[in-house]
Amino acid sequence: MPYLARRVCTYFLFVLILGSWTIQLARAATPQPSVAFFYGESPPIDALSTFDWVVVEPGNLATAPTTGTTRWFAYMSLGEITADQPYAKSLPPSWVLGKNDAWGGVIVDQSQPDWPAFVVDKMVTPLYQLGYRGLFLDTLDSWQIVAKTPQGQQAQIDGLARAIRAIRIRYPDLQLIANRGFEVMPSIHADLAAVAFESLYRGWDQSRKRYVEASESDRAWLKQQLAPIVNDYKLPVIAIDYVAPAKRALARRTAEQILADGFIPWVADPYLKTIGVGLREVQPRKVLFLYDGQRFSTPMRSDLLALLTPLNYLGLTPEFVDVRGPMPGGVLIGRYAGIVSWLDGVTLPAPAQAWLRHAIDDGLPWVTFAGLGVETRGDWAQRLGLIDDGKPETPARKIVTQSPLYDFEIAPRPQRDGFRGLTAKQGEPLLSLSDANGRRFDAAAIMPWGGYVLDPYFRSEMPDQSNRWQLDPIAFFQRALRLPPGPIADVTTENGRRVFLMHLDGDGFVSRAEMPNRPYAGEVMMNEVLKKYGLPATVSVIEGEVAPTGLYPKDSPAVEAIARQIFALPNVEIASHSFSHPFQWGRVNTNNAEDYHLEIPGYTLDLNREIAGSIDYINHRLAPPGKQTKVFLWTGDCKPMPDAVGLTRKAGVLNMNGGDTVITKRLPSITAVAPVGLPFGGELQIFAPNQNENVYTNDWTGPFYGYRRVIETFEMTDGERRLKPINIYLHFYAASKRASLDAVQQAVSWALKQPITPMFASQYIERANAFFSATIARDDKGFAIHAGALRTVRIPAELGYPDIAASRNIAGFSEHGKERYVHLADDSAYLALQATAPTQPYLADASGLLKKWQSAPGKLSFALDSTRPLTFAMANTARCSVRADNVVLTPRNEAALQRYTLSRHAAQIDVSCG
Template sequence: MSLAWRWGLWVCLWASSILGENVIAAEEAGGFPPNVAFYRGADAPLDLLQAFDEVIIDPATSAMPSPERYPHTRWAARLEITQKDYQTTPAAWLEKTLTPLWEKGFRDFYLADEAGLPSMEQFYSTVSAEDHWLSLALTEIQGKFKGARIFLRNHPSVAEASSNLLTGWVVESIFQPYDALQGWFLTVDQGRLNETLSQLHQWQEKHPQIPLIDLEFAQKYDRQAQRSLAQKSAQAGLIPYVTSPEQGFVGLGKLEVMPRKILVVQSLDPGAAIEEGTGSKILSLPMDYLGYDVRYVNVNEGLPEDITPDRYAGIAVFLNKDVIDQDQWRLWFLNEIHRKVPVVVFDRFGFDIDFETARLLDLKVLPGGYLPGATVKILHTAPMIGFEHAPQVEIQDAVGLAIGPSGKSLAQIQVGDKIMDMAATLPWGGYALAPFSLEYVGELNRDYWVIDPLKFLRQALSLPAMPVPDTTSENGRRLFFVQVDGDGFPSRAEFPGYDYGAEALYDQIFKKYPIPMTVSVVEGEIGPTGKYSALSPILESIARKIFALPNIEIGSHTYSHPLDWILADPRYGQQKEQLSMQIPGYTFDLKREIEVSIDYINGRLAPPGKKVRVLQWSGAANPTAAALEEAWKAGVYNINGGDTLPVKPDGSWTDISGAGIAKGKGDQDYQIYAAEMNENIYTNDWTRPFYGMVRVLETYEITEFPLRIKPVDIYFHFYSGTKLASLKALQNVYEVTLKQPVFPVYTSDFIQKVLDARHASVAMQEGQWRIRTGRSLREFRLPVGEVPDLTHSHGVIGYLSVPGGTYVHLGDDQARVSLLPVDHPADRLPYVSAATAYITHFERQGRTIRFDARGYYQPYVLLSHVDPACRFTVDGGEVRPTEDGRGRLKISFPPSVGEQGSGHGIEVRCHD
């Protein structure tokens, strides 16, 4: 039996019989064997581990992960068997150990000895009492726990005698023996290795339906050694997984998952809000665009110990205040470099670089002091310097550092006879010292990037050119959503025809433009217990009318509209100035602001079948982690905050926020930012000009060209309906935006994509990118010059090349993507080039494609490589597409009404 034939058989049997529908079918997956991982540490990084098909975890430190969050990965509980356990009966052991795990949802189990002989030695040992006990245990498991899947560690005689009871067999340390007691690696005897492999191959030929997994160990931070070991194992016909001896590290096999987190270290006063740091304001956008989820820490409040290269792609340092404990900071910094986590420094290191530190960083410390009258001369800058502003260097900016032979200078200056490198990349990362990072322009009160942050981060952190989760787009079209904060709902209209501005918005915006919009109210403004209780009946009737519109999604803008959520935090004490409304008898209460305001809207204002979906933060939109968790417990999404407001001619990337900010570890602590700012900003705090909202169109343009870095967000308040100038400005923004190639969606749609992007896994397996994402995110971006190879990719429905790269459209929540150069001869398969609709159930049979499509406003699909002679149908009725002038065919269809509107079945039947 040939090795290639065995691989194919294992894949088919695993995918169809062992992992069932939760794993990509072998034929669709392109012949890949299953990917199996082992993890024994606490706080398992599930987002990374979900890239594997089966993961063995320790139930003592990890709960059963959510099948809804991770639908394509099976989780096996590691059952540690001790010598004491062997003294009991298998039935008693199962009752004590396996039964509780079964009740917690585990269905897969990994039986592992406490110690046991190394795998190779077991081939030369006799059948033991432990082997007999294990065989009985396997029989007991299959008899009592129907459907249980069992993986066995070592014990060749049991794997042979009880093979029909096994899902997989795990052998250890075949190529690199490890002495767990002594903590060191041993040299393998080649003759013994060959004999062991021979016996393993014989077992495989007898049991080709059972995956044989080789668990190997290597040094934790030596990724290259791990890759080499995995390659040896795979070449021998085994399913490899290489990790650290303690198994608390995300290892690799034939699949290697990319870490998608970056730690940003800031220096703030102890207790300061994390969003006040320069790093969170300046770096969130570049990190978003590059595809990374950011964790922020304050160096003056302690530093984390869990930053390892399997989980983190790098560390970015942006210190705008002094570091209190510089010695501790330096030790932590050097330790992370020892761990091989890339580090990039902006502005300053935050500690004095002595000669020993310089040696470790391959830097040279130049003696201080300059002759009187010395001047600064810029000798050299890399093309990435001068991105938004040229550096303005003064002699006091000079830092006496020069790079060693391993570095590459990006900015070099001379002061007297000293030549200094002010920006550089090195094997450990890189740095860009002030003023070669940012330049502050006082007359504009704004920072500008001197160094190109995207190019610098890519180079300094050695970031891979991987597919990037993209939350700005769907099917190549820019997302467009509307969010309305409830402020000003009781305000009177200042022009004829309407009593209240809210009524004007109802007629002139909400009904006029049948696109998705998320509209909120402040209960304390319109409710019977609020500030304007006498007006409550009429105001509530207007709100009910608005919420009844089919295109309106409902939001809450809290009860009393707090102006500052940090001041409202109980740790700071009650402060009345935090409230925009003084409601008689009311004392600030977090639950009242969030959960109870939501209950009020659901109970008194929302029509049947609709509920509040979004909590829209008020005032400074700076919720604490406690406030975020309260919204999460209430079952709604959250949005607002951020400061995206660049306008011409002086706009900068520093004026643009990322998608959100993490104020804790989970989604319950994640604040979603508004994509752009509202009319209050563009009208100078609602002073004038009241038509200032039109300038948001400049912001939309800046965030679209030359790179699409944000979706379109028309964000305003109810008081925009009170003045004719502001209402006309708003209508102008709508009209211009709807003429652009945008895809209107609900605010909650956008939020779900952002949350999905945080958790998406991207892995490389044998030249293919393997992607797993959530239920909402369907768009990834490839680097410029690359397109998907549709013939050899799976789960890809199309793509669109633009100046910033290639948007890849997924048809489901997982895909395998093979790549081609953009100028490679195309395979000519038909595909979706762009669409203003969600596309599901995509099928391809030769050159015929079928799919369902659902869009909210004038939806259409653009198809490439489709012959006009093909037969086109929508819901079974034949239609004729139109040509768009670029060789693409356009199919239009009716919009779906409301969030749950039904879609349309589309078929393009072509001859092969």
């Protein structure tokens, strides 16, 4: 039997049976821990954190992770030592019994009297100091290669037992998993948390570098060895099998077989460097997004952003790949949901084509827009299942096939140019056209390898240069990427209500309002919006406008005083809007950068001064005691390069702005709805959910009441698909004219009539950041969710209802459109599902942020916090006692819900149901 590979990774299991994902555990004993192994570099911590136990190669991490409730086990070879281990040179040569030629390690004499102390001091203690509270003990059988006599074998068994016992005596809180070690099991089983073994059904021949099938005799022998471990010692048993990463379906079937035998499965590659299949299987949330770096210096400056909003709605996030640069290495299956490309007039370079060919062969879905980027004849034609007749292009005459996915925002029309005799001999054509001679052109299709939509049959450019989608991009992505139904991370909703945030850029703080006595716009905004409504608001200033060293030194004493009053308000959090308001961040640090910021005398534009310097000014000169700057709001074009975004992270603040969500009745298209944010160059920029009054007033040229049209945007991003939160986004100069201030107040008043959960921009940004790292994994009962600050996932109604009793940290749910929005009560949660609505009490909605959630049979306890009076609704509490800070509440019945309204902004809620 091959020894366990030196690097391991365990992941969650989807088993496809009759079209649905199910898992059958043969043994109905104590719930089995979900176990993952990952020995590759850069372990995906967020994904792994959805497991109960995770085994990693400690050399690939600086310290043990501390996320959630996951216990992290460090791989440790106890029977062999390889030269790359830090303690290898300390091993006395006389302790070496031989070598394992297959893996390159030396076999240690376990009978040496000082061996247990060496293990504890040299091997275990450094791992314990790094934070590991578990060890995976490998190569416990290595002595069998060299110990041939009964006496010699017993000496090795006894030595192993002494070493393991020494670990437990020194560190009693360490949990140990043994890989095999059947001969020593009678002596060590009491010190173990579990036992692992390999190759129950499928294994790996290291000497020949090939996958092998386990024989019936090997399997019978293994089960015989495992019988006392299961029946007498009552230990969990982990079966690790090896299947090629590209054979994902085989891996799932193998895991199902292992489960049927009553063991915890892990099926992965033999070096355990890929995301495998186990008791749970992670649902990949990233797509590899291909773009041409020669055409677009950054993804921000390309049409790619138009595809991100549909992907975000499906819970997917992009990892951008320049097709002119190095392509991602390693196995992609299990790590990514697919590949997406926008190849308008682009021919992929040869290395990118070779990489794409391999990815498709491995079964990773590819969805491409505008063009295919490859020659549609020869090898690629056969691989893609396409036929190109090679004849000259002719005008399209009519549409002969059209899927219901079309006519989404505008109907497709035959185009006189660009007709190609390209037909799909496989898959499902979505839009087919013909020319005068009857030649067929399949402009869009769902294919076995993914799908494509060719230019110009996915969107139409309008006379005003805006765009409309011809086909529904969300539904198209859902089908082409073969996304299974499941929870989707969502930043638009919290506790069953639409998220609300307000933030102000500092522009125009010093402007004089066109009102009696000509007050500063900053003062008007303070009195007429911030104080009047009491809504949480994230407020910024531009240092170069308000500081005595800025553009208006004579006004500085007065406006700084107003800024101090604003920042002292309890419903205001502090932000910076830079030092000199750069207009085009891409020109920063270029020779002509002076033309792209406010002309402050004697100042040369500098990124550190703009970001860290402005934050330091606010913290030391304007912020009240106990308050500091939390957010940096991008200025100008809001297109910072990664180095600028990195400086906000280093300054300890969150960042937001950009994106341009401007959908209105005049521009009724989700092409005008921005994604959540942009991950690029190792950094993450969060976009503002909506745009400010400058856009709605035609760059502040009028009409100055134009911001009232933001209500159209709020309504159009909350149809059957809720695309965005409500975001009141302003400049201070919006308070300088009566018409614009009235429009602001009209928008705020509209928002207050909606069911909203108000929060500060920093709280929204934290959730948006978590959107890009949240992990969801599926098992037989439901979904393990590691969401960080994110507090909502939504599920299609056909999946069922939350099983409140079987779930963990699920506070409740609400319904919107055809989906159920599920409230998460903590960073990590487990969502179990059932066919019928729950009968237990649960939180239906709340206007405050949820904290301190605790549940027990017949009881609930939680806290709500807001800057405004609270309201919340409970389900199934008609016969329960509901108290707020020990005061019994009287509900107002709303259909099947009980609604409670409080005058206070924060409360401890206790529910008792007898």
